[in-house]
Amino acid sequence: MEDSRKKPIMIVVIVVCVVAAVAITLSRRGGGGGIEEIASDEMIWVKCNNPACKAEYRTGKRAFFEERSKRFDPSAETVPAVICKECGEPSVYEAVKCANPSCGIVFFKGASGPGDYSDRCPKCKHSAMEESRKQRMRESGG
Helix, strand or coil: CCCHHHHHHHHHHHHHHHHHHHHHHHCCCCCCCCHHCCCCCEEEEEEEECCCCCEEEEEHHHHHHHHHHHCCCCCCCCCEEHHHHHHHCCCEEEEECCCCCCCCCECCCCCCCCCCCCCCCCCCCCCCHHHHHHHHHCCCCC
């Protein structure tokens, strides 16, 4: 092909690639994902780590994360605790209620350790996240 015809075709190809890259980047951009995007009526389980209390209760997810972010210390190696509504101590952390109806205990999120599902029950070993992923794999033929 002649150089005079090649050049415009190459320019069109480059422009199409740049437009496609911009479109893909913009389409994959999520929302802010901040605390303000959590529904005000969304609830989570929390558990008190104070040995004298051990309270377990549901609380507003947005309020919990707002309080936790106020207490955040970038130099700390752990996630900050929130004030317990039962004992008044800064000892409340996010928890999970086991989805296995025959178990149903409330435990700290991630109790099974790093590298495992954060909702794996330390008592019965059930994980709703794992079950959901297995179900999706079965449905997709994987």
